[in-house]
Amino acid sequence: MSSVLTKFLRYVAIDTQSDPFSTSFPSTEKQRDLSNLLVVELQEMGISDAHLDAFGYVYATIPATSTKADVPVICFCSHVDTSPDVTGTNVKPLVHSNWQGEDLVLPDDPAQVIRLSEHPDLAGQLGNDIVTASGTTLLGADNKAGVAEIMAAAEFLMKHPEIPHGNIRILFTPDEEVGRGTEHVDIEKLGAVFGYTVDGETVGTLENETFSADGATIQIQGVSTHPGFGKGKLENALKIASDIIAALPKDRLSPETTDEKEGFIHPVHLEGGQDQARIDFILRDFTTIGLRQKNEWLKKTMEQVLLRYPGSTATIQTTEQYRNMKEILDKNPEVVTHAMEAMQRVGLNAQLRSIRGGTDGSRLSFMGLPCPNIFAGEHAFHSRLEWVSVQDMEKAVEVLVELAKVWEEHA
Ligand SMILES: [Zn+2]
16 A cells, blocks of 8 residues: 555544634644654654644654755645544545546445536546545545645655755644644744645645635624614614625625635624624635725725614724735745646646635745645545545655755755
């Protein structure tokens, strides 16, 4: 069995689900079960500085083999946690060898079926070995495929010191799925100049663009009276909030009506009573200007609704969440071109993609570590229909090894 598959099957059996409601860090202690194992395995490969820090991050170094002194230090990064959306307890991975296009019926819940017609990326997988869960849990390929690929690449490089490369830092983070994966990354200690998250989808793709993201909160103060005596006076904060949400366009600017490079304004939470109400929104766009326009649109809409409620007031507060990593990557083009070169050199049709979301890499890029996202082969993540192919994972390992060489050759 291939080294990356053996590792992957071992890692997905360990429950590492993170918890968005936890205030501790990492959000769940069980994430350390995998992180501790990774440290042991790295040490067994001969990577003596591998360790788990107090926050649950794994740091390790594949020592340089190059005679050149100025090869930039690069970092490979993946997250150990799995999504809170679907349970990750008792994952039973199944390998469907030499897949011939048939429906993949997951035995522990036969209603869970992975069909070619619903998973277009399966079209490229004929004859490959597909790994799925058994029907009642997620698989955890997001992001244990990436973890296994980095571990297999590390093992390969440690066994082949004749391959010249610079220092390569490995970083395994907790809590990516709850948006806190970079909260305690020590960039200085990491000491890398360029990074790659290995957490993307389709084989051969490199994601160099993410959304730019803001959160916006509208706080409404209505005019409250006893409802029996409200005539001509009462201004119900809940109705004001509803009017604002109803004013959002029905045919555009929403997640359900946009794709590719279009952004949106998306209400995610509403609470309150007749006196006060609050609406939380998330705003997304690929450009900072587009994001600002969405903020202005929301503010203007709020003000227009308020014209009908003269006794009421409302405020809008915007908080920055993350920014499109392309702003940083464009200033460091080699981090993208070297990865494209590595993919081409292992025979892939390398393609750039954008993500309608954020990655740990978008935050790391703005923390000083330019960090696009390399494919890991994971598909249908955060669901019980998650799948990954063994051949895609093996290709990702090849890309990581080749990428280490490319950086050395260009130094
Ligand atoms: Zn992920």
